[in-house]
Amino acid sequence: MPSSVSPSRHRVTGSEWVGPYTLLRLERGELEPGAPGQFFMLEAPGRLLPRPFSLCLAPPGELAFLVDPIGPGTEALCALGPGDEIHVLGPLGHGYRLDVERPLLVGGGIGIAPLPYLAEQLGGSPPALLGFRSDEHAEAAALLPGSEVVVDPVLVTELIEPGYDVMACGPEPMLHAVAALCPTAQLAWEARMACGYGACYGCVVEIDGALKRLCLEGPVLDAARVTKVRASNKLLQGAEA
Amino acid sequence: MRILNASGCLDALAAPEVARQLDAFVTKTVTPLPREGNAPPRIAETAHGMLNAIGLANPGRERFLAEHLPRLRELGVPLWVSVGGFCAADYAETCSGLANIEAVELNLSCPNVDEAADSAAEIVAACRRATELPLYAKLSAAHPDVAEVARAVAAAGADGLSLINTLRAVALDKHLRPALARGSGGLSGLALKPIALHAVSVCHEATGLPIVGMGGIESGRDALEFAACGARDVALGTVLFSDPGAPARVRAELAAACAEAGVATPDDVRSLAKSPETERKVPA
Numbered sequence: 001m002p003s004s005v006s007p008s009r010h011r012v013t014g015s016e017w018v019g020p021y022t023l024l025r026l027e028r029g030e031l032e033p034g035a036p037g038q039f040f041m042l043e044a045p046g047r048l049l050p051r052p053f054s055l056c057l058a059p060p061g062e063l064a065f066l067v068d069p070i071g072p073g074t075e076a077l078c079a080l081g082p083g084d085e086i087h088v089l090g091p092l093g094h095g096y097r098l099d100v101e102r103p104l105l106v107g108g109g110i111g112i113a114p115l116p117y118l119a120e121q122l123g124g125s126p127p128a129l130l131g132f133r134s135d136e137h138a139e140a141a142a143l144l145p146g147s148e149v150v151v152d153p154v155l156v157t158e159l160i161e162p163g164y165d166v167m168a169c170g171p172e173p174m175l176h177a178v179a180a181l182c183p184t185a186q187l188a189w190e191a192r193m194a195c196g197y198g199a200c201y202g203c204v205v206e207i208d209g210a211l212k213r214l215c216l217e218g219p220v221l222d223a224a225r226v227t228k229v230r231a232s233n234k235l236l237q238g239a240e241a
Numbered sequence: 242m243r244i245l246n247a248s249g250c251l252d253a254l255a256a257p258e259v260a261r262q263l264d265a266f267v268t269k270t271v272t273p274l275p276r277e278g279n280a281p282p283r284i285a286e287t288a289h290g291m292l293n294a295i296g297l298a299n300p301g302r303e304r305f306l307a308e309h310l311p312r313l314r315e316l317g318v319p320l321w322v323s324v325g326g327f328c329a330a331d332y333a334e335t336c337s338g339l340a341n342i343e344a345v346e347l348n349l350s351c352p353n354v355d356e357a358a359d360s361a362a363e364i365v366a367a368c369r370r371a372t373e374l375p376l377y378a379k380l381s382a383a384h385p386d387v388a389e390v391a392r393a394v395a396a397a398g399a400d401g402l403s404l405i406n407t408l409r410a411v412a413l414d415k416h417l418r419p420a421l422a423r424g425s426g427g428l429s430g431l432a433l434k435p436i437a438l439h440a441v442s443v444c445h446e447a448t449g450l451p452i453v454g455m456g457g458i459e460s461g462r463d464a465l466e467f468a469a470c471g472a473r474d475v476a477l478g479t480v481l482f483s484d485p486g487a488p489a490r491v492r493a494e495l496a497a498a499c500a501e502a503g504v505a506t507p508d509d510v511r512s513l514a515k516s517p518e519t520e521r522k523v524p525a
């Protein structure tokens with residue numbers, strides 16, 4: 001749990017389009033930005049439950065999140081404007097280990113979200129490979145200057161060369177493909193979350209062979225720890241694809 | 242009025258700072274054998290509520306007693322253990338292994354596992370023989386006459402009631418298929434509140450037992466409404482997911498709500514509680 005148990009209220013300082021995504025800037029207040037790959041629960045105005053988001057950027061005095069509008073909660077967040085206020089809890093979970101020798105950042109789609117802050121924390125500009133569904137989505141690559149970008153049907157995994165410490169975030173099929181190529185990669189997974197701090201048991205993923213809470217164990221996990229996707233997850237994925 | 246968490250809505254070992262705001266911590270339901278729970282997705286948001294089909298994921302009786310309970314004691318918060326099972330003997334055996342806790346809550350009403358074969362009263366009677374600890378029977382409002390079940394468990398030796406558990410419900414995704422892998426789940430949150438208030442009222446009138454009221458409580462005003470229907474204590478569930486600071490906030494709001502209602506404590510409004518059915522029959 002973060003140092004404050006209660007979510008705190010934060011003013012929106014800006015909201016800008018990055019391709020089809022929205023970069024939402026909030027006043028930082030007392031919140032720590034945490035380690036890259038950790039996440040925050042953001043109040044989604046008008047919704048009962050908050051939604052999890054990785055920190056994208058930590059400019060002085062601000063926290064910035066990259067939001068893909070895919071449903072009611074994310075759409076409500078993208079509709080916020082300067083002066084609006086929302087409750088925020090975080091940072092939560094475990095992020096990327098930074099003690100790597102040859103980092104290679106790999107992102108798929110909205111999976112680019114945690115990578116700009118990760119690159120900053122690694123120092124300098126580590127090499128990065130980004131894959132997107134369309135040219136419009138690929139505009140988000142501007143958040144990670146110098147990255148190599150591919151657009152469907154080329155897959156980002158086709159560009160990964162051996163010998164790197166891969167740090168990836170993206171859709172589940174991409175993460176499984178990365179895990180198969182680089183068994184030592186660090187991967188940021190997703191699950192539906194109601195609380196983000198271990199209270200609801202809603203976010204379980206098969207980790208080390210058993211269903212465990214992703215919000216406590218992850219969201220960033222060593223590739224070998226996520227053993228397989230459950231049949232029900234596959235069904236969901238097929239439907240959402 | 243004490244403020245507890247609703248069973249299954251807080252892991253005190255993962256979030257001790259949240260548990261320390263409570264007057265007592267209620268564990269997730271413990272079953273005889275370990276349960277991994279249902280496959281994901283297990284949760285879905287609905288209008289004014291949410292569905293869950295966690296499936297009583299828990300470490301099982303043996304590991305709970307050996308590993309979890311000792312660590313929970315270190316928190317210094319009074320403990321209630323929620324007990325579940327599939328027959329009266331399951332419940333009774335777990336009860337006989339419990340000591341030095343404030344109370345036992347018998348989960349007689351989880352919608353996410355197949356119902357226990359024995360009746361609520363049989364289970365309570367078996368547990369009554371197994372322990373002298375205070376026994377709270379947690380009932381479902383899905384029963385056509387929850388007051389009748391309350392009378393039966395009171396006769397079987399229950400010391401109190403916990404009302405209510407989630408109600409079985411379904412949500413569909415955009416492809417018109419169930420949003421949860423299990424198909425159906427338990428509805429919790431704000432949508433439950435009027436149903437819970439009714440269950441508390443009629444069970445209070447039927448038994449006079451101490452009641453822990455729960456179901457959609459988000460504010461001090463909500464808690465006071467439960468008192469006005471006959472609840473002595475309240476439990477917070479779904480609200481903890483969006484606001485882990487809710488116990489302290491609700492406690493502060495409760496004091497303000499009492500002041501606004503012109504009463505010193507929630508007990509003052511409870512003593513006036515009548516069932517809505519009785520109230521309606523009273524001539525004007």
Ligand SMILES: Cc1cc2nc3c(=O)[nH]c(=O)nc-3n(C[C@H](O)[C@H](O)[C@H](O)COP(=O)(O)OP(=O)(O)OC[C@H]3O[C@@H](n4cnc5c(N)ncnc54)[C@H](O)[C@@H]3O)c2cc1C
Nearest residue numbers: 051052053054066067068071072073074113190191192219
């Ligand atoms: C640790 C973590 C970090 C995240 N970081 C970001 C981020 O930086 N930027 C961003 O845009 N999104 C991020 N997400 C995903 C984001 O939280 C979800 O897209 C959001 O909760 C969806 O809410 P909604 O109400 O808009 O859509 P909903 O109606 O809730 O969902 C729309 C569809 O997406 C599925 N879905 C919902 N939540 C998730 C989820 N968490 N994972 C996978 N599928 C889901 C639902 O099953 C549904 O089919 C992150 C998720 C996690 C767990």
Ligand SMILES: Cc1cc2nc3c(=O)[nH]c(=O)nc-3n(C[C@H](O)[C@H](O)[C@H](O)COP(=O)(O)O)c2cc1C
Nearest residue numbers: 247248249270293348405406429430456457478479
């Ligand atoms: C995610 C989740 C898990 C739950 N697990 C349990 C459980 O293990 N045992 C139990 O008796 N009730 C369980 N419940 C029911 C709650 O204890 C409570 O009765 C119900 O959610 C109504 O309160 P609320 O509207 O404040 O959440 C659970 C509820 C939720 C939302």
Ligand code: FES
Nearest residue numbers: 196200201203215
């Ligand atoms: S999101 Fe609630 S336990 Fe992980």
